[in-house]
Amino acid sequence: MIELQNVHKRLGDRDILKGLSVKIPKGVNYVLMGPSGTGKSVTLKHVIGIFKPDQGNVYVDGQDVPAMDQKQLMALRKRMGYLFQNGALINWLSVGDNVALPLREHSRISKSEVDDRVHEVLKLVGMDHAAKQGPPDISGGMKLRAGLARALVTNPEYVLYDEPNAGLDPIISHQIHELIAEVRDTLSVTGLIVTHSRACATQCGDRIGILEGGGIGIEGSVDEITNSDHPLARAFMGMGSD
Ligand SMILES: Nc1ncnc2c1ncn2[C@@H]1O[C@H](COP(=O)(O)OP(=O)(O)OP(=O)(O)O)[C@@H](O)[C@H]1O
Ligand SMILES: [Mg+2]
Known part of the structure; x- marks a missing residue:
């Protein structure tokens, strides 16, 4: 609590x-x-x-x-994950490297374990295909998903x-809300x-x-x-x- x-x-x-x-x-x-x-x-x-x-x-x-x-x-x-407004990704790192950041800060785990975990959370938010892309090349909704993956990566x-x-159209917003509900229901967050x-x-x-x-x-x-x-x-x- x-x-x-x-x-x-x-x-x-x-x-x-x-x-x-x-x-x-x-x-x-x-x-x-x-x-x-x-x-x-x-x-x-x-x-x-x-x-x-x-x-x-x-x-x-x-x-x-x-x-x-x-x-x-x-x-x-x-x-405690933190999803910042607009995802707050670092522009010069790929989506995958952005998501990996909290793991590198917090834990001494091997590169292959980091890669597996990043892959797992990106898949969870439907962004598995975009791991190598840079934040400037993806849409607002994708940035937010990547930000959510980063917030979730430490479990x-x-x-x-x-x-x-903020700044998302109603259709993308709806998908994000569903994802937030799913994170509560399936991950007990x-x-x-x-x-x-x-x-x-x-x-x-x-x-x-x-x-x-x-x-x-x-x-x-x-x-x-x-x-x-x-x-x-x-x-x-x-x-x-x-
Ligand atoms: N580090 C800081 N130093 C001085 N003032 C600050 C600091 N952080 C926030 N404030 C002030 O505190 C007030 C509340 O800020 P906060 O960011 O929590 O608002 P908010 O409710 O999140 O608003 P919004 O809906 O616009 O995001 C604002 O007047 C802001 O200028
Ligand atoms: Mg605010």
Whole structure:
């Protein structure tokens, strides 16, 4: 379980998180929504230990993340994949080498084992044929799939997805959402998904929390939030939202 307790964070001259508390139980895809600049990406960075709270606690499976030393953080990041917006691939490395990166960082495993694992995850996301291609030569949807393969290559228990469908058309987005649901169902990965998209929330989410004023303004199951009269729920999940 991922748990943030009363997290406060000031960045620059602004209080971004002001007592954020949220629990993400194992096995679910938790969707974090909220207006731009409310601290969604900042929240993900707390979970993975890039940011430390000014006040409050962050736990992953009961382990105190801000208290971790560098070695413990490396171990945590092996258990936790991170899908960056647009995949964030390195342009001068092939897709296959991009996917292999976390393995080379984290583990002392042989080249042939790395190759096998890269092949396996690329196949999982339907990108097996593109291992040798460079990121500049592939479409946005393929970049995202490659980013997902990279997030999954260490066989993580958790994956943090930062706007997994930004800039993608509805058809490709739908495929990505199905893949995120499949990752939960077949690999038992717990997901924390930041998105503005109602389609994303309904197609691959279980619970939704919407950030407001530095904390969770409303939280519930996808059905509860879809049917709620709360203004934020209406704004993100109501008719006319996309
Ligand atoms: N390293 C940093 N230093 C200073 N301010 C920062 C830093 N990182 C984020 N911020 C500020 O914190 C606020 C929240 O940023 P964050 O990236 O979490 O927003 P977000 O909710 O993910 O928005 P979006 O939907 O646009 O991605 C923003 O005002 C941002 O400028
Ligand atoms: Mg963001």
